[in-house]
Amino acid sequence: MKFGGTSVGEADCIGRVADIVESHRSAGDEVAVVVSACSGITDRIIAVADEVIASKEQPDIGTLLDAMRERHTRLLKETAPDYTHEVTAIIDNRLARLQNILSAVHTLRELTPRSRDYLVSFGERLSAPIVAAALRQRGIASVALDGAEAGIITTANHGDARALPVSEENIRARVAPLLADTVPVIMGFMGATEQGVITTLGRSGSDYSAAVIGAGVDADEIWIWTDVDGVMTSDPRIIPDARVLDDISYLEVMELSYFGAKVLHPRSIEPAMQKDIPIRVKNSFKPEVPGTLVLRDEHRELRVVKAIALIEKVALVNINGAQMVGRPGVAKTIFSALAEREVNVMMISQGSSEANISLIIDESHLDAALGALDPLVEQGVVREVTYDHDVAAVAVVGAGMAGTPGTGGRIFSAIGRAGINMMMLSQGSSEVNVSFVVKAGDGKRALQVLHDEFRLSENSDD
Numbered sequence: 023m024k025f026g027g028t029s030v031g032e033a034d035c036i037g038r039v040a041d042i043v044e045s046h047r048s049a050g051d052e053v054a055v056v057v058s059a060c061s062g063i064t065d066r067i068i069a070v071a072d073e074v075i076a077s078k079e080q081p082d083i084g085t086l087l088d089a090m091r092e093r094h095t096r097l098l099k100e101t102a103p104d105y106t107h108e109v110t111a112i113i114d115n116r117l118a119r120l121q122n123i124l125s126a127v128h129t130l131r132e133l134t135p136r137s138r139d140y141l142v143s144f145g146e147r148l149s150a151p152i153v154a155a156a157l158r159q160r161g162i163a164s165v166a167l168d169g170a171e172a173g174i175i176t177t178a179n180h181g182d183a184r185a186l187p188v189s190e191e192n193i194r195a196r197v198a199p200l201l202a203d204t205v206p207v208i209m210g211f212m213g214a215t216e217q218g219v220i221t222t223l224g225r226s227g228s229d230y231s232a233a234v235i236g237a238g239v240d241a242d243e244i245w246i247w248t249d250v251d252g253v254m255t256s257d258p259r260i261i262p263d264a265r266v267l268d269d270i271s272y273l274e275v276m277e278l279s280y281f282g283a284k285v286l287h288p289r290s291i292e293p294a295m296q297k298d299i300p301i302r303v304k305n306s307f308k309p310e311v312p313g314t315l316v317l318r319d320e321h322r323e324l325r326v327v328k329a330i331a332l333i334e335k336v337a338l339v340n341i342n343g344a345q346m347v348g349r350p351g352v353a354k355t356i357f358s359a360l361a362e363r364e365v366n367v368m369m370i371s372q373g374s375s376e377a378n379i380s381l382i383i384d385e386s387h388l389d390a391a392l393g394a395l396d397p398l399v400e401q402g403v404v405r406e407v408t409y410d411h412d413v414a415a416v417a418v419v420g421a422g423m424a425g426t427p428g429t430g431g432r433i434f435s436a437i438g439r440a441g442i443n444m445m446m447l448s449q450g451s452s453e454v455n456v457s458f459v460v461k462a463g464d465g466k467r468a469l470q471v472l473h474d475e476f477r478l479s480e481n482s483d484d
């Protein structure tokens with residue numbers, strides 16, 4: 023069971039987490055818990071780190087740490103009064119370490135990806151001991167473990183590390199034997215390299231931690247507890263009448279999360295899928311609501327289109343004059359150059375003349391992409407590279423689209439009728455996803471238009 027930041031952000035939330043774990047333990051289930059940092063804490067640490075590195079004067083690190091201490095000790099006192107003394111010592115010790123690192127960063131004015139990862143892992147280092155204490159307060163044996171202690175060994179790409187296969191046997195050796203009489207509370211979002219250097223798994227990476235742990239212990243199910251009733255037909259913050267789905271396939275939810283549906287981290291699907299472990303997404307504020315089951319079979323709900331996602335912080339890169347007819351190496355040169363700079367290409371579209379390639383990338387990768395492609399212009403491999411970062415990508419997802427003629431037409435017509443210009447289009451070969459690019463200002467409207475067109479708020483088959 024993974025509890026996200028919003029599910030451990032307040033004392034009554036932690037109380038609900040303890041209730042949930044307690045009721046499952048009483049029913050005879052073995053439970054491993056993965057927790058995120060309390061809501062807002064990771065963002066706060068990142069903001070302070072950025073400030074510390076930028077400011078000339080010594081920033082007021084003390085004030086930040088006081089606020090963090092106040093919040094965490096309050097949560098502790100309210101949820102685990104008998105453990106206040108013991109766990110406050112742990113919290114103080116960790117905050118002192120955090121202060122030392124921030125001071126060192128300020129002195130050196132240097133924050134390497136490696137030290138940044140160590141810094142941002144502190145949110146989970148503070149939340150996990152509190153949740154473990156809250157369980158002990160209820161008489162449930164519990165121990166807090168960091169990602170590496172739980173067995174998560176990762177690649178060394180800081181900020182976006184992936185679990186290495188060896189993690190599986192580590193987790194089986196370290197976590198599984200505890201489960202009979204203890205509830206381990208594992209710090210999500212982090213692991214360590216084989217050399218023991220702390221890494222993080224990408225923002226919202228605790229979902230991925232949970233999937234890796236679930237696969238490692240051969241869980242019957244992986245439960246992601248969050249602040250909405252399940253996976254919905256669209257982001258409820260943008261589409262007020264979005265509806266909760268009873269079930270969705272691994273592939274469908276992977277596409278959705280890849281295109282920005284924050285409810286699950288895109289990488290969290292694969293470990294579960296490989297072992298055919300269902301993922302259940304549930305609301306920790308309303309545990310009685312069944313939530314959404316993510317599983318292999320897609321078709322219980324016979325809809326053509328199941329859900330729609332919008333990803334806003336992307337950039338469109340057009341590579342013109344890539345004269346590839348009869349020159350098969352050009353695409354390879356382009357994509358190798360991008361890969362070398364670790365640019366993640368989300369969508370690709372190629373004109374039939376083969377002279378143009380359009381790409382959608384994460385906006386934060388734009389400089390790296392231009393750095394990779396500009397030399398190709400100088401070398402004459404391509405004629406021109408242009409970009410537009412005032413764009414958004416919309417992904418229409420549903421396994422029912424495969425083999426249902428006319429879905430594309432319906433999407434184009436609805437978008438056209440709304441007077442929205444489609445700048446680029448791409449369809450995954452799995453036919454689970456049709457995605458397209460619009461001006462940033464049109465993104466939310468495009469989402470609503472398609473949500474209405476496919477009547478996704480209605481609880482009946484389309």
Ligand SMILES: Nc1ncnc2c1ncn2[C@@H]1O[C@H](COP(=O)(O)OP(=O)(O)O)[C@@H](O)[C@H]1O
Pocket residue numbers: 025026027028029058226247248249250252253254255256257258259278282283284285286329
């Ligand atoms: N299709 C979707 N279904 C459900 N939630 C979504 C979807 N798209 C975006 N979201 C957003 O994802 C949020 C949950 O993710 P997140 O804020 O990371 O929670 P947590 O802290 O529990 O990990 C929801 O509050 C919701 O606004």
Ligand SMILES: N[C@@H](CC(=O)OP(=O)(O)O)C(=O)O
Pocket residue numbers: 025026027028058059061064065145210211224225226227228229
């Ligand atoms: N604390 C990390 C990891 C995480 O998964 O958080 P959440 O579960 O609240 O999305 C982050 O903010 O990125």
